[in-house]
Amino acid sequence: MGPTSRNHKSSQKDVAPNEAKPPRYPQRNRSITASASASAFASPAVANSRVAKERPSSSTAGEGEPQETVLKLPSIPTLPARMAKLVPLEGLGCEAAVGSLTPSREREYKVTNKHTEGRRPVYAIVFNFLDVRYYDIFATACGPRLSTYRCLMNGKFALLQSYLDDDMNESFFTVSWACDIDGNPLLVAAGSTGIIRVINCATEKIYKSLVGHGGSVNEIKSQPSNPSLIISASKDESIKLWNVQTGILILVFGGVGGHRHEVLGVDFHTSDIYRFLSCGMDNTVRIWSMKEFWEYVEKSYSWTDATSKFPTKFVQFPVLCAEIHSNYVDCTKWLGDFVLSKSVENEILLWESITKEENPGEGHIDVLQKYPVPECNIWFMKFSCDFHHNQLAIGNRDGKVYVWKVQTSPPVLIARLNNPQVKSAIRQTAVSFDGSTILACTEDGNIWRWDEVDHPTAPVPSKKQK
Amino acid sequence: MAGDSRNEPMFCEEGSSESGYVLCVIDSLKKKITSDRFVYIQKRVEENSIKLSPITLHSHNLSKNRQTSTSNSTDLVSNLLTKRKEDALCAVNSRESSPDESEGANCQDECSSTVIVGGNLSARNSVRPIRLPEVATLPPYTTWIFLDRNQRMQEDQSVLGRRRIYYDTNCGEALICSDSEDEAVEDEEEKKEFKDSEDCIIRMTIQECGMSDAVLETLARDIERAPDDIKARYEILQGEKPEGSSKKVSELNVKMEDVYGDKDLDAALDSFDNLFCRRCLVFDCKLHGCSQDLVFPTEKQAPLCSSDEGTPCGIHCYKLVSKPDAIMEIDSHLLVDVEEPTSDNLKDQIGSNKKKLGSSGQKTKSQQSESSSTARVSSESSESEVQLLSNKSPQHSPGLSKNKLGAKGGIKKSTNRRIAERILMSVKKGQQEMSPDSNSIVNGCHWPRDMKLRSDTRSGIKDSVVSSQCNSPSTRSFRKKGTLQMENNSSFVDAQSDSMEDTNNEHSATDGCDSSRKEECVDESICRQEAHGRSWKVIEQGLLLKGLEIFGKNSCLIARNLLGGMKTCTDVFQYMNYIENSSASGALSGVDSLVKGYMKGNELRTRSRFVRRRGRVRRLKYTWKTAGYHFIRKRITERKDQPCRQYTPCGCQSACGKQCPCLTNGTCCEKYCGCPKMCKNRFRGCHCAKSQCRSRQCPCFAADRECDPDVCRNCWVGCGDGTLGVPNQRGDNYECRNMKLLLKQQQRVLLGRSDVSGWGAFLKNSVGKHEYLGEYTGELISHKEADKRGKIYDRENSSFLFNLNNEYVLDAYRMGDKLKFANHSPDPNCYAKVIMVAGDHRVGIFAKERISAGEELFYDYRYEPDRAPAWARKPEGPGAKDDAQPSTGRAKKLAH
Structure with a gap:
């Protein structure tokens, strides 16, 4: 049973007995109990990974990895300069602007719909912002099921597609939209088994299954300007960069300077194609750069050989490691060059890193703003923003959604969405393109929809309605 | 100030009035700083949002382009998502007048309070779930880095003093794996630096109120520091102002000028001494670390003789002059x-x-x-x-x-x-x-x-x-x-x-x-x-x-x-x-x-060494079967069941006496010690000839050591095709077989899904009995650290700790090689052995029997009985050894 509060035992009551997230494996690596798990598995596409490699029925098959060859020098990557380890400054002159919890009622929302997705918790809900045609389409992940919906006028949903994993033990934790190079919409999802499923929504067929993570995958994000690149954050303490077009594992971010515990969240920078954020159970937020390895990214598009032969690289050191939280950091997001990050501490922080130009290893974190979110002290509670990053929505343990205006100082609480019916924890929210519709998915398997009151005739992108 | 002085007579306590004033000043300063801060934040946020808007616009354009590019290439029919989207709209439109609307109206009326019943999905039944075929999952693992040799843990990798929070699976209580006491101590020790805001307050307040004890006192109370510190800081601040950056520049220039200048060799060699590992002969050695104690050998090597006597070395050669x-x-x-x-x-x-x-005056x-x-x-x-x-x-x-x-x-x-x-x-x-x-x-x-x-x-x-x-x-x-x-x-x-x-x-x-x-x-x-x-x-x-x-x-x-x-x-x-x-x-x-x-x-x-050398050979022969060897052999047998002792070279400049750290520590002196070769505590290597270094007859083998070509008499290994010169034919034409770790002569090991559990290590080629398979590498951590980490690993029921010696434990959790995946078995086909190789303990995995190609490797983890996890406990039986010692730590693997 995973998502539990540090100081709140009772929150577990809400959690269905079998459906806690993420379930802990009995990781009995050393077990002598013969659990015949050696089933030859055939996957549509098995991605290579450094250690993860299936053994065909006889174990004689050689492994392409350099680590086992004796003569070849081991490919320990050249370690760049040590990362900057930054902590926030405290005290006078370093205060953050804290938002007030009194709603400004700038926009009024009301519940317009509820849809029961299943009995298992819905962990992810996300709008497709990659293609203007699909701005009103969102995807959800509930247990082994992935669904795509359309937000209709008058608060209705229309189920478009539904995908069900044959492995009923699968529980998808995250779902993300991506595109192949032709622009076809892809749905990328992963969860407890650690297998990343890439589904082509245009053909409604599984496109690739990316195998490589040694633990559950907690979040997947796609690169906004190259949407066939995705990064996945995993329990195996690494972040992996994949090319979903070719199914290649390009880079692995982890190792000496990597996360020391499960990685819970990642986010690509909105404009800098090289940088991304990651956060995890080791209470840190890290900024990584793949600038030096960009040639591999380019190579991955034109790779025609077996995916396992691709020279996957390890990136061991992030650019920066920020120790601003004292508990699990489960969601983080870029806001321009600023970073929004949320820990299990009832607030979201907006901060920037200030490093000295001559010595990037030194500096500090400047926490600019705080967005309080009461009763939000259990982990795996994610927030989301609208397309323009103007407003942010986050649910809490009691089923309330706080909608913050992000880019004002001090922050303004636009609205607090509550409904007595919504009782269980809200795991993830989705804000439509213009912020007029807010969706929330809950622990008890429901999707709730709020629409802006004076927006009755114009649900998500009105201009696109034909 | 004027007002203040006027008020003075009225107050009996001069100090209080002044401190009141100072407080007032401080307070206003603080307010100013805070408001400045908020203005700053506002400015930054605004700047950021201005920067952000073109970015979002750009991605909006990108998404628009995607629409146009695909609509050209794929028509509407082939894109099922688009098709379904349109279908959904049609379905809704057709049912526009059906009960949906009333329900919707209902919602609107009582937006926040009423019960909304059921889903009002349109076209729900028309969607049949598309099945995703099952894909076999990988056994779980944590990302790890390949190591070809052990590494000492770096400071920042320690879990000591670090908060690590675990939520218990059942009750949701957090277990924080850290010593809170340690942390508290560290925090106190840390000397707080003055922040900009504090500097500002100090400067402004003193400028405003003048420098007096009372002012300092108040300031000190307010920003929680000693008055002396504040005074000192103020002086620094005053000093800083006029000089500014020019000072820095000049300093830099000076530095640039004499990189070598008047530095003597020791200073210049400082970084060499600190960074160069004299044992591994590499810079920045990951195993022995930086800033090792320098050990200077008592015996110096004979200076190199020049071979080309007579030929000048160049135009400036003394021979030409x-x-x-x-x-x-x-x-x-x-x-x-x-x-x-x-x-x-x-x-x-x-x-x-x-x-x-004396009489210089006369000589003018x-x-x-x-x-x-x-x-x-x-x-x-x-x-x-x-x-x-x-x-x-x-x-x-x-x-x-x-x-x-x-x-x-x-x-x-x-x-x-x-x-x-x-x-x-x-x-x-x-x-x-x-x-x-x-x-x-x-x-x-x-x-x-x-x-x-x-x-x-x-x-x-x-x-x-x-x-x-x-x-x-x-x-x-x-x-x-x-x-x-x-x-x-x-x-x-x-x-x-x-x-x-x-x-x-x-x-x-x-x-x-x-x-x-x-x-x-x-x-x-x-x-x-x-x-x-x-x-x-x-x-x-x-x-x-x-x-x-x-x-x-x-x-x-x-x-x-x-x-x-x-x-x-x-x-x-x-x-x-x-x-x-x-x-x-x-x-x-x-x-x-x-x-x-x-x-x-x-x-x-x-000269004297020449004499000595002659003596040494003889004595070596003499002592070989006597004191030194037996002494060590005895020690070996005595310590059989005890953990090996970590060796650190001693710097004794004469034969090692009672004070020798090696001797007190219970290790032999090695070639890295400073002591002369005559030292009685030295391990003298073996004299074996003809492949003899594989039984306990060989003193090296018996002492769980690899032969060392620098020390052993006849142990050598040929390399290349002989063009580089073959070492003197000591012994017969024989290569020592007891140097496999040193020479990295390991077998090819494959990683795969274990037949037993999780991952397993497999052998590519068949090997004979007692063949060396590979090394179990990892991070060298202290026992204290290992206990801390063990706590974490035990929660995950997956531990890669291996007891190395009295000082170190190997942890292959994040760094190691593939042999870390070899599983435990009470009836294994391999065994692990801690071997001393060139002064370092290393873990070799050896074949216990003949292993054919493709077989999975197992060895006995030899967990101490009371610490072993359930799956590693020996089956209860008469054969179960009962050599349990009182245990305090965590489950760690042991070698044979």
Whole structure:
């Protein structure tokens, strides 16, 4: 049973007995109990990974990895300069602007719909912002099921597609939209088994299954300007960069300077194609750069050989490691060059890193703003923003959604969405393109929809309605 | 302030009013800072949002483009998502008037309170779930880095003192794996730095209220620091202002100038000493770390002999300048006899000098005439006409030169200065120009005067000329030694002359042994040496010292390898001679005498070692089966069941006694120790011949050590095709088989899905019994750290800890190699063994039996019975050993 509060035992009551997230494996690596798990598995596409490699029925098959060859020098990557380890400054002159919890009622929302997705918790809900045609389409992940919906006028949903994993033990934790190079919409999802499923929504067929993570995958994000690149954050303490077009594992971010515990969240920078954020159970937020390895990214598009032969690289050191939280950091997001990050501490922080130009290893974190979110002290509670990053929505343990205006100082609480019916924890929210519709998915398997009151005739992108 | 003073009489307590005022000031300052901060935040956020808007616009455009690009390539029908989207809309539209609407209206009316029943999905039934075929999952693992050798844990990898939060699976309680006490202590120790805001408050408040104890007191209370700190800080702040950045720049310049400058060799070598691992011979060794204790071996290696005697090393080779060494030696023998009188002469001169100096006032006339003549000479000589000078020299009768020496004392300052300046100039010139032939003689001409000048100083006339001249340290040292040295000077000069004879040989050959000429030569040589001593920087001398250590007295090699670009071979040669010859006088400055000391000592040492070496072999044979070996063997058997002891080289400079850290620690001395090879505590390696190093007969094998080609007599390994030379045929044509870890002769291991659980390690090729398979590498962590980590790993039921020795545990969790995935079995086909390889303990995995290709590898983790996880417990039976010790730590693997 995973998502539990540090100081709140009772929150577990809400959690269905079998459906806690993420379930802990009995990781009995050393077990002598013969659990015949050696089933030859055939996957549509098995991605290579450094250690993860299936053994065909006889174990004689050689492994392409350099680590086992004796003569070849081991490919320990050249370690760049040590990362900057930054902590926030405290005290006078370093205060953050804290938002007030009194709603400004700038926009009024009301519940317009509820849809029961299943009995298992819905962990992810996300709008497709990659293609203007699909701005009103969102995807959800509930247990082994992935669904795509359309937000209709008058608060209705229309189920478009539904995908069900044959492995009923699968529980998808995250779902993300991506595109192949032709622009076809892809749905990328992963969860407890650690297998990343890439589904082509245009053909409604599984496109690739990316195998490589040694633990559950907690979040997947796609690169906004190259949407066939995705990064996945995993329990195996690494972040992996994949090319979903070719199914290649390009880079692995982890190792000496990597996360020391499960990685819970990642986010690509909105404009800098090289940088991304990651956060995890080791209470840190890290900024990584793949600038030096960009040639591999380019190579991955034109790779025609077996995916396992691709020279996957390890990136061991992030650019920066920020120790601003004292508990699990489960969601983080870029806001321009600023970073929004949320820990299990009832607030979201907006901060920037200030490093000295001559010595990037030194500096500090400047926490600019705080967005309080009461009763939000259990982990795996994610927030989301609208397309323009103007407003942010986050649910809490009691089923309330706080909608913050992000880019004002001090922050303004636009609205607090509550409904007595919504009782269980809200795991993830989705804000439509213009912020007029807010969706929330809950622990008890429901999707709730709020629409802006004076927006009755114009649900998500009105201009696109034909 | 005015108001404050007015109010003063009204208040009884002056302090309180003032502190009240100060508080007020502080308060307003704080408010200002806070408001400034918010303004700043606002500004930053605004800037950011301005930056962000074009970015989102750009991605919006991108998403628009995607629409257009795909609508061209794929039509609507083939894109099912688009199709379904349209379908959904149609479905809704068709049912527009159906119950949906009323429901919707219902919602709108009671937006926040009413119950919304059920889903109002349209077209729900038309969607049938599309099945995703099952894909076999990987066994779980944590990302790890491949290591080909063990690594010591880096500081920041420690889990000690780090908060690590775990939520319990059942009750949701957090388990924080850290010592809260440790953290608290650390926090307190940390000295808080002044922040900008505090600086601002301090500066402004003191400016406003003036500096007084009360103000400081209040300030201190307010920002929670000691008043003294604040005062000091204020002074710093005041000081900082005017200088600003210019100071920094100048500092930087200074730094740039003397990267080497006056640094001596030790300082320059500091980073080398700290970063270079003398055991692994690499920089920044990951295994032994930086800043190891330096261990200097007692026994120095014999200096390298140069193979190419006779062939000059380059255009500046001393061999080109001078005649070969042999001649020089003969010369020096001859010279001893020849120069005996000269030195007497000099002594006389000096004696007379002293007398003359005592009554210098009477000698003014002759002095004047002399001074003019010297001036002339100097001007002429500065023309650097060798011929001229040699013509000139006969003119000076011995008496004259004697006079000259004595008379110098009274020369007018102005002349002196001029001469001195000229001399300095010419010295510089001489240093710059590299062709020694003509120059040296020019120098030689100048130096007599220089020497005389110095003798002036010694006799007590301290004028500015001399001080201006005394730039180089060596000159200074001469001066310090003062008059006493003067007496020595003659002998010193003698000694010098022979070294320099070679340069003068040509002249003396042509001119014959004219006594005055001789004297000039002597002078010349001294002064030339002076020039050398003077221009040798500290670092150069240090390098020379090292060079002597490495190459012996081979100026070619020293100059080429260590002093390239700084000194030529000739320079080195001459300097060495200078040092050597000046030994008798002891008239050397610090470093010089050090160099000298080394040169002397080295000779002695080489000789004595030669003797010793002869003895050693014999004794080694003798002791082989006696004391040393048995002592160690006994220890081996005694300690069989105890963890191995970590070895750290001792720095004993004589045979290790009771204080030797190795001995007290219970380890043998190794080749990395400083102690002589004779040390009784040394492990002496084996003498085995013919593949004998695989049984307990071999002392190395018996001691769980690998043979070391540096130590063992017959153990060696051939490499290459023999073109690089084969080592001496010690023993038979046999290669030692007990060096596999050292040589990394491991088997190919494959990683795959275990037949038992999770991952497993498999063997690619079949091997025989006792074959070495590979090394279990990992992070070297302390036992304390291991217990902490073990706590975490036990929660995950997956531990990669391996007990290495009394100090370290191997952790392969994040770093290691594939053998870390070999599973446990009570009936294994492999075994692990901790082996000492070149002073380090390493874990080798060996085949317990014949293993055929493709078999999975298992070994017994040998967890201590009460700490073992359930799956690793031995099945209860009569065979179960019961050697349980009281255990305190976490489950760690053990070797056999």
